[in-house]
Every structure is written in C-alpha cells, then in structure tokens.
Amino acid sequence: MKILVLGSGVIGVTTAFFLSEAGHEVTVIDRQDGPALETSFANAGEVSPGYSSPWAGPDIPFKALKWLMMKHGPLVLKPTLDPHMYVWLLKMLRNCTSARYALNKSRMVPIAEYSRDVMKDLRSRTNISYDQRMQGTLQLFRTQKQLDGIGGDVSVLKKTGVAYEVLDPEGCIAVEPGLANSRGKFSGGLRLPGDETGDCYMFTQQLEEIAKAAGVTFEYGVTITGIEASGGKITGVMTDAGRRSADSYVMALGSYSPIWMRKLGQSIPVYPVKGYSITVPIKDASRAPESTIMDDTYKIAITRLGDRIRVGGTAEISGYNLDLHDARRDTLVNSVSDLFPGAGDFDQMTFWAGQRPMTPDGPPIIGMSKYSNLYLNTGHGTLGWTMACGSARVLADLMSGRKPDVDASALGPQRYTA
Structure with a gap:
C-alpha cells in the first residue's frame, strides 16, 4: 500500500x-x-510512562487559580479571539472529575508502557543512539504537604504494575547526588526507576x-x-x-x-499548549542531574542529556504563537539553579518554545x-x-x-x- x-x-x-x-x-x-x-526539537527529554497522567484532574480548577497568581507558576493563560480555545478549555473542565481522570489515565498508561517496550526493542535492533539514559525519573516535592498527597498516584502505580520508590531527602540525594547542594529545600520524592531520558531531536x-x-x-x-x-x-x-x-x-x-x-x-x-525549554551546557558534572527530576512545585522537568541540561516546563494557553517571553525563561532558570546550583553555564544557554498538541481529556x-x-x-x-x-x-x-x-x-x- x-x-x-x-x-x-x-x-x-x-x-x-x-x-x-x-x-x-x-x-x-x-x-x-x-x-x-x-x-x-527541544522538549524536556523524558520518556516517562509512569507519569502518563491527564492534566484534567479533580483538583486542577483550584490549582489553576493558584498557579495563575504565582510569579513562577506553571500555567499561563492569555485570552485570544480564537473560539476554539474556549471550547477546548470547557471540554477540559468537564474532564476534571475523579471518574474521568481515572478513565483517561487508564487509557494513557498502557500505550505509554507499550511505547517504552517498543523503543527498547527498536534500540536493540538498530543501535540507535540519542544521549539516552535509563536511570529513572524523580518527582521532587518541596513541601511535606505535596509528599503526603501522593497516595492517589501511588495507588494507580500499584494497580498498573509500575515500579516506584517513595524516598526521603537522603534517598533523593542517593539517586541524584547533585541535590546535596540544595539539601533542605525538598521533603522527599517519588521515583520511577523504569523511566528513561533522551534527546528527541x-x-x-x-x-x-x-x-x-x-x-x-x-x-x-x-x-x-x-x-x-x-x-x-x-x-x-x-x-x-x-x-x-x-x-x-x-x-x-x-x-x-x-x-x-x-x-x-x-x-x-x-489545541496548542505552548511549552518552553532552556538547554544549558554543564559546567560542573558533580553538581548536575544524573537523569530527570520533576520539580513538582513548578511542574518543571530538569533532564541530563549528555553534556547538557535540558529544563522544560510551563503550560501557556495563548493560541498559535511561538513568541519567547523572558518571564518564562526566568521560571526555568529559577528551578534548575535553585536545585542544582553551579551545575550549568547560563551564559551559553539557548531558549526555545514549542506547541504541544493537547487533547482536553x-x-x-x-x-x-x-x-x-x-x-x-x-x-x-x-x-x-x-x-x-x-x-x-x-x-x-x-x-x-x-x-x-x-x-x-x-x-x-x-x-x-x-
């Protein structure tokens, strides 16, 4: 055919x-x-089946209001004259129930887990190389309240058979030694050892x-x-x-x-939801991440790609545009420099934005x-x-x-x- x-x-x-x-x-x-x-071209670099969850959850409407007020918030809403934006937002809100969240996640995890297996087979057959690492993903919680609230996610991981570890601060540092330089700034983490990273481009x-x-x-x-x-x-x-x-x-x-x-x-x-990233050359490898860290407070991924650090995040709903805003860059710099001080050469970083094609469910x-x-x-x-x-x-x-x-x-x- x-x-x-x-x-x-x-x-x-x-x-x-x-x-x-x-x-x-x-x-x-x-x-x-x-x-x-x-x-x-320059996404966050995560291959993370364990974090395959809908954005639309029962607590999102409340959280969204808080995020919109934050200086370094993960959500930015810029109204446009495009009616499709508002239709999409309303459909997303309709999915912000416990029942729909569970249904939608149950549809996402199997295809994500299968995808990782297909990629593993592809690697073995072709020897394709893309700065890949198989050292898992660590979701890092800055507050005890965040750590205490992971029960629902852990329950889903158990049901779907996804391997996980709940770590205290010293456990986080054991898997990501660079975090020793920000000890005291986080309460613990949820690690998914089966996740991978790599340069999508x-x-x-x-x-x-x-x-x-x-x-x-x-x-x-x-x-x-x-x-x-x-x-x-x-x-x-x-x-x-x-x-x-x-x-x-x-x-x-x-x-x-x-x-x-x-x-x-x-x-x-x-509908497009714009995400931003910076790519920072590593200045001190001992202070840099080993794999991917998800900064849960700012919803930012910090990923090691060879001799670079890729930092990606922000959900900006602003229609079809690729404008770069300094405030979004500053949010990314704030997260990585706070958790991994001295790791990267920010004088040589590059700044990028891309339009993620999102469904409301x-x-x-x-x-x-x-x-x-x-x-x-x-x-x-x-x-x-x-x-x-x-x-x-x-x-x-x-x-x-x-x-x-x-x-x-x-x-x-x-x-x-x-």
Missing part, C-alpha cells in the same frame, strides 16, 4: 518507520527543511536516516495547501510542490491537525478518521516523545489489518462522538 504521512516530527517519523517495516511504500512531507524542527534525526535506508521517501520544504476528499475517502493532497496522492494518509501534524480536520468536516479537540488520538483512508496520530500533548514508538506501531498494525499488541480502541476519534 502507498501511504503519505503528513508531518515529520517524532510522531510522523516513527509512524513512517513502522509503516515501512510493515511492508508499505511510505512518503513523508513537511514544510520544514528537516525532521523534528518544531515541537519535537537526535532520535528523530537518526530514525529518519534508518527509515531512508529502508526505502521511506522524505520531502522537505513542502507546504500543504489543500486536501481533497470524495466518496468518503481522501483523494489527494495539494502542496506548493504539486499534488500528492496515495492509497492511505496519516495526519501527524501535531497542533495543526485540527485545522485541517475542520476543513475536512471533522472536528477533533486538539489527555489520551492521544490514534485511529481512523471519518474517511476510510485517513488515519490520525496526534494529540499527544506533553507525552509525544514518551508515546511516539508505541503510537506508531499501533497505527501501523491498524493500517495493515493486524490486531495491535495493546488495545487502542478507546484512543480513536470516535470517543468524542460516542
């Missing part, structure tokens, strides 16, 4: 790779000059080369100008480089997927659209890097007429119309 994949972020490239492995003729098109140059670049060698065609600098549909099928994609056609199509355009789907008469509730959208030959792989939010390999493998199985190894029936777009 001839398949056209729209988008060359980590989702698009992994999808192309697994479709090619399944025996299909695959072409990928993207407006950028290469793979992973937008949202996949580096991974996607290397996987693209592997996919090319396997016969996948990548067309860059190609902008989509229209999508043709007739008789319940997609018949072609118009671009500034001419018309492209295939037997089947994959929509993997991240936050831009809902724009094209609305033009095709199918609304999917995906949390799980991604993987499956067939209302068109029989158009499939969706989008809406992964902050977990695109965590869920990429599993999502791609599941979609490749679905498109090849095979039963996926993990049940993905509840991840399709039909859940929004049921």
Whole structure:
C-alpha cells in the first residue's frame, strides 16, 4: 500500500518507520527543511510512562487559580479571539472529575508502557543512539504537604504494575547526588526507576536516516495547501510542490491537525499548549542531574542529556504563537539553579518554545478518521516523545489489518462522538 504521512516530527517519523517495516511504500512531507524542527526539537527529554497522567484532574480548577497568581507558576493563560480555545478549555473542565481522570489515565498508561517496550526493542535492533539514559525519573516535592498527597498516584502505580520508590531527602540525594547542594529545600520524592531520558531531536534525526535506508521517501520544504476528499475517502493532497496522492494518509501534524480536520468536516479537540525549554551546557558534572527530576512545585522537568541540561516546563494557553517571553525563561532558570546550583553555564544557554498538541481529556488520538483512508496520530500533548514508538506501531498494525499488541480502541476519534 502507498501511504503519505503528513508531518515529520517524532510522531510522523516513527509512524513512517513502522509503516515501512510493515511492508508499505511510505512518503513523508513537511514544510520544514528537516525532521523534528518544531515541537519535537527541544522538549524536556523524558520518556516517562509512569507519569502518563491527564492534566484534567479533580483538583486542577483550584490549582489553576493558584498557579495563575504565582510569579513562577506553571500555567499561563492569555485570552485570544480564537473560539476554539474556549471550547477546548470547557471540554477540559468537564474532564476534571475523579471518574474521568481515572478513565483517561487508564487509557494513557498502557500505550505509554507499550511505547517504552517498543523503543527498547527498536534500540536493540538498530543501535540507535540519542544521549539516552535509563536511570529513572524523580518527582521532587518541596513541601511535606505535596509528599503526603501522593497516595492517589501511588495507588494507580500499584494497580498498573509500575515500579516506584517513595524516598526521603537522603534517598533523593542517593539517586541524584547533585541535590546535596540544595539539601533542605525538598521533603522527599517519588521515583520511577523504569523511566528513561533522551534527546528527541537526535532520535528523530537518526530514525529518519534508518527509515531512508529502508526505502521511506522524505520531502522537505513542502507546504500543504489543500486536501481533497470524495466518496468518503481522501483523494489527494495539494502542496506548493504539486499534488500528492496515495492509497492511505496519516495526519501527524501535531497542533495543526485540527485545522485541517475542520476543513475536512471533522472536528477533533486538539489545541496548542505552548511549552518552553532552556538547554544549558554543564559546567560542573558533580553538581548536575544524573537523569530527570520533576520539580513538582513548578511542574518543571530538569533532564541530563549528555553534556547538557535540558529544563522544560510551563503550560501557556495563548493560541498559535511561538513568541519567547523572558518571564518564562526566568521560571526555568529559577528551578534548575535553585536545585542544582553551579551545575550549568547560563551564559551559553539557548531558549526555545514549542506547541504541544493537547487533547482536553489527555489520551492521544490514534485511529481512523471519518474517511476510510485517513488515519490520525496526534494529540499527544506533553507525552509525544514518551508515546511516539508505541503510537506508531499501533497505527501501523491498524493500517495493515493486524490486531495491535495493546488495545487502542478507546484512543480513536470516535470517543468524542460516542
């Protein structure tokens, strides 16, 4: 089967790779000059199945009000004239119940755990290298109240069989020695030893080369100008480089997927939530993190990527824009410099922002659209890097007429119309 994949972020490239492995003729098109140059470029670096949770939880409405008032708060809301923003926010609020949180998390953890296993198998088969580390993730709590409130998360981890450790401050320092320089600033932590880290951009670049060698065609600098549909099928994609056609199509355009789907008469509730990151060269490795630390107070991830520290966070709901704001950078600097003083060279840091494609309930959208030959792989939010390999493998199985190894029936777009 001839398949056209729209988008060359980590989702698009992994999808192309697994479709090619399944025996299909695959072409990928993207407006950028290469793979992973937008949202996949400088994310936090976590591959964290254990932290695969919906943003919409029963305590979020109250917390959101508090976060909006904080100087270094994790949430920023900038109203726009886009009505889709408010529809998305209302849908998210509807999911802020205990029952829906439990349901949505139960849909997210299996695909995330499966994805880590698929990535592990991919590494063993290809020897792909991307500054990966397999030393777990440590969620760090600055207050005893935060630490005392992890009962619900621990209960879910037990039910889903995810390994975890609850650590006191000295236990945190034992796994992350650099935290000895901020002793007294945290009360404990929740460690997930099975989580991984790595450079998503580096991974996607290397996987693209592997996919090319396997016969996948990548067309860059190609902008989509229209999508043709007739008789319940997609018949072609118009671009500034001419018309492209295939037997089947994959929509993997991240936050831009809902724009094209609305033009095709199918609304999917995906909206961009901007995240920021800084990348800081390591100045003193003895003071730097070993893996990933989640600063729970500010919802910031601090990750070791080779000789660099990647610090990512902030949920800014402000529409489709990539403006860089100094206040967001200062929040990231505040967190890492407070917990790992003297570790990085901030004079050489770089600052970046990307648009995470978020669904209001949390799980991604993987499956067939209302068109029989158009499939969706989008809406992964902050977990695109965590869920990429599993999502791609599941979609490749679905498109090849095979039963996926993990049940993905509840991840399709039909859940929004049921």
